[in-house]
Amino acid sequence: MFEMIIRWYKRRFSDPHAVSLVAILLFGFITIYFFGHLIAPLLVAIVLSYLLEWPVNRLSKLGLPRLASVLVVVSAFIGLMLLALFGLIPTIWKQIASLLNDMPNMYTTFQMYIASLPDRFPDLADLQLIEVIMNNAQTKILGMGDTILRGSMASLLSIATLGVYLVLVPLLIFFLLKDKTELINMFSGILPQNRRLATKVWDEMHSQISNYIRGKVVEIVIVGVASYLVFFFFGLRYPLLLAVAVGFSVLIPYIGAVAVTVPVVLVALFQWGLGPQFYWLVIAYGIVQMLDGNVLVPVLFSEAVNLHPVAIIVAVLVFGGLWGFWGVFFAIPLATLVKAVWHALPSTDDNDKQNQSSYY
Known part of the structure; x- marks a missing residue:
């Protein structure tokens, strides 16, 4: 067993470029895992810089200097964020408050419906089982109220963190x-210096x-807007709140x-x-x-959906599980990275070809 591991190690890591690739990946993993909360504004700025690089390049190709292009794009981005902050968020907050106020009535209606099951379906409904379900549901709802209360008590810290992000992130994006x-x-x-494989993976x-x-x-915006139009057309309650949830669910x-x-149907x-x-x-x-799932995702992510x-x-x-929100957001690129790294590492066939070429 130990000899098999040694042979596998020599086959995959005989090239110093492969060792450098793995070392760079390990360093990045350790840095983000242990210090990710400290450099979170930088990580957010890097992600948004990737997003804004495309319009900056388009403006530069039109003849606008790089600095002027950056200023225009960053200013437009800040304007959109302020519009969302003062336009959408207050409406979403009102709909959240309305939903919380309606939850007792929803629970009462659900309780009455469950209580009527033994009369409507005497052969199928178990009264004791129904009571257990209702007690568990009541416990969950009470626990949800405590969670919301604790969240509201910690909101001051969240507001302070948001203020830091609103100042630091635009500055980092600009630079x-x-x-x-x-x-x-x-x-x-x-x-x-030996980073040929790392450069190959990075370019890919x-x-x-x-x-x-x-x-x-783009997918979040399209799915969110389409869902909002559907909810608004049918007159569903809390349309903006549910549409935002549907939009972000594509993450x-x-x-x-x-x-x-589940919440939409309920x-x-x-x-x-x-x-x-x-x-x-x-x-x-x-x-x-x-x-x-069948049109938008294949068009936008033709490579990733493979x-x-x-x-x-x-x-x-x-x-x-490792990185929370960012791990979920980058799950597909990270899976693609693992696949690319695995293919980039030398295999037995690669070593044989190198040995044959050096022999001749």
């Missing part, structure tokens, strides 16, 4: 975009990460769509019951989800 070449050269100077992943971030933002492949469907069920309007809303919402669904779900679970 990352303006001094992009200088920063890349400075970072390359501290990397190992750089464009994929940029396209992924841009495509994911978690497969799992997010299933999780966000709100519609409590509002209309099992009536025609409920079924039409569910059909329209299902069409939005179907178009997202990963098997099981690999994507495992990547979401693993990287989400």
Whole structure:
């Protein structure tokens, strides 16, 4: 067993470039895992810089100087963020408060419906089981209230953190975009000299990460707007809140769509019951989800969707457990990175070819 591990190690890590690649990846993993909370504003700025690099390049190609392009794009981005902060967030907060106020009535309606099951289906419903379910539901709701209360008590700290982000992140974005070449050269100077494989993986992943971030933002906007139009057309309660939840659910492949469907269906069920309007809303919402999964995602992520669904779900679970939100957000690129690194490492065939070439 030990000899087999040694042979595998020699086969994969006989090249010093492979060792440098693994060392760079380990250093990045350790840095983000242990110090990610300290450099969180920098990580957010890097992600947003990837997103804003595309319009900056387009303006530069039109003849505008790089600095002027950066100033225009960053100013437009700050304006959009302020519009969202003072336009969308107050409305979403009002709908959250309205939902919390309606939850007791929803629970009462649900309790009355569950209590009527023994009379409506005497052969199928178990009264003791129903009581256990209702007691558990009541306990969960009370626990949810305590969680909301604790969250509101900690909101002052969140507001302070948000204020820091609102100041630091735009500044970091500006300097990352303006001094992009200088920063890349400075970072390359501290990397190992034997980094041929690392450069190969970086060249492959750089464009994929940029396209992924841009495509994911476009998907969030399209799915969110389409869902809002559907909810608004049918007169569903809390349309903006639910549409934002549906939009951000695309961050978690497969799992997010299933999780966000539950509150949408429950709100519609409590509002209309099992009536025609409920079924039409569910059909329209299902069409939005179907178009997202079968049309929008293949168009935006033609390279990433080559990963098997099981690999994507495992990547979401693993990287989400390691890095939380950012692990979930970058689950697909990270899975692609693992695949690219595995293919980049030397194999037995590569070593044989190198030995044959050196022999001749």
